[in-house]
Amino acid sequence: MPINHSPTRELTPKPIQKVSNLQHCSSEPSLSDSPTSNMAPASRIKRKRSESEGIDAFMNEMRTLFKELKNSQSEKIDKLVTAVEEIKSQNLEIRASMEFISLKYDEFKLQIEKLEHDHTKTLEYVQTLEEKIESQERAQRSTCVEIRNIPVGKPENKEILIKTVAEIGRQINVQIDSKEIKDIFRTKNKDPRKSTVILDLTTVLTKEKVIQMFKKYNKERPRLSTEDLKLPGPCQPIFISENLSARMKRIFFLARDFAKMNGFKFCWTSSGKVFLRKTEGDGPVLIRCENDLTRLRSNLV
Known part of the structure; x- marks a missing residue:
C-alpha cells in the first residue's frame, strides 16, 4: 500500500541582518559618568565620619570613667593611708602603754614578793607568839580542873563551893583540904545554870590525882552524879577534866x-x-x- 508523505519543506537559512549602527565602547569606560559612581564616595565618607565620631565619644566616655575611677581610688588610697597612719600611731601608743604596764607589773611583782616574804615572816612571828602565850596559859592552868554540871546554889559563895569539892573528893577517895585550894570560882556564861566551876589547886600532883581517881571511880561504879553529892535539882552526871x-x-x-x-x-x-x-x-x-x-x-x- 502506497504511503503518501507530506511534501517536505526546504529549510533555507535566514539571512543574517547586519546592524550597522552598533556603538563601540572603549576598553576602559569612565565610571564617573554613571550615576552610581557619583554617590559611592559620599556614603563612604559619611560612614567613616560617623564611625570616627562614635569612637571619639566612646573614648571620651572611657576617659571620663577612668578619671572618675582614678579619683575614687585616690580618695580610697588617701583614706587607707590616713587609717594606716592612725593605726601606726595607736600601735606606738599601745606599745608605750604595754612597756609602762610591764614596768609597773615588775615593780608590783617585786612588792608582792616582798609582802609575801614579810607576810611569811609575820605569820612565823605570830605563830611563835601564839605558842608562847599558849605555853603561859598552859602553865597558869596546870593546876586547874573543870567541874561541870554542879547546880548553882542560892545563895552561893566560895565556902559552899569548897564544901561541894570536898564532898567530891570524899566520893572519889581523894582528900581535898581547903589548904590545897588556891582558888575556886564559876566561869561566866549566858546561862548561869551551865556555868563551869574552876578549881585551882596548889600542886600539879594534886590536880592529876583528882582526875585519875575520878576516872577510876567512873570505871568501877556508875558515873558520879549530883545525886551522889546530894545536890538539889534533877540528877545530872558530874564531869571533871583539865582546864584547857x-x-x-x-x-x-x-x-x-x-x-x-x-x-x-x-x-x-x-x-x-x-x-x-x-x-x-x-x-x-x-x-x-x-x-x-x-x-x-x-x-x-
Whole structure:
C-alpha cells in the first residue's frame, strides 16, 4: 500500500541582518559618568565620619570613667593611708602603754614578793607568839580542873563551893583540904545554870590525882552524879577534866571527832596537851594544832 508523505519543506537559512549602527565602547569606560559612581564616595565618607565620631565619644566616655575611677581610688588610697597612719600611731601608743604596764607589773611583782616574804615572816612571828602565850596559859592552868554540871546554889559563895569539892573528893577517895585550894570560882556564861566551876589547886600532883581517881571511880561504879553529892535539882552526871585554853579546847573537840570517824579508841588530855591512840599498845600521837589532824588523816588514806 502506497504511503503518501507530506511534501517536505526546504529549510533555507535566514539571512543574517547586519546592524550597522552598533556603538563601540572603549576598553576602559569612565565610571564617573554613571550615576552610581557619583554617590559611592559620599556614603563612604559619611560612614567613616560617623564611625570616627562614635569612637571619639566612646573614648571620651572611657576617659571620663577612668578619671572618675582614678579619683575614687585616690580618695580610697588617701583614706587607707590616713587609717594606716592612725593605726601606726595607736600601735606606738599601745606599745608605750604595754612597756609602762610591764614596768609597773615588775615593780608590783617585786612588792608582792616582798609582802609575801614579810607576810611569811609575820605569820612565823605570830605563830611563835601564839605558842608562847599558849605555853603561859598552859602553865597558869596546870593546876586547874573543870567541874561541870554542879547546880548553882542560892545563895552561893566560895565556902559552899569548897564544901561541894570536898564532898567530891570524899566520893572519889581523894582528900581535898581547903589548904590545897588556891582558888575556886564559876566561869561566866549566858546561862548561869551551865556555868563551869574552876578549881585551882596548889600542886600539879594534886590536880592529876583528882582526875585519875575520878576516872577510876567512873570505871568501877556508875558515873558520879549530883545525886551522889546530894545536890538539889534533877540528877545530872558530874564531869571533871583539865582546864584547857580556848585553843586547846577546840583542838580537843576536833580530835575527839577525828577519833570517832577514823577508829581511834583513845583521845585524852594531859598537861594541857591533846593525845590520840589508835589501839592499846600503840604509841600516843600528840596533836598540837589542826594541821596535825590533817596530816594524820592524809596518812590514813
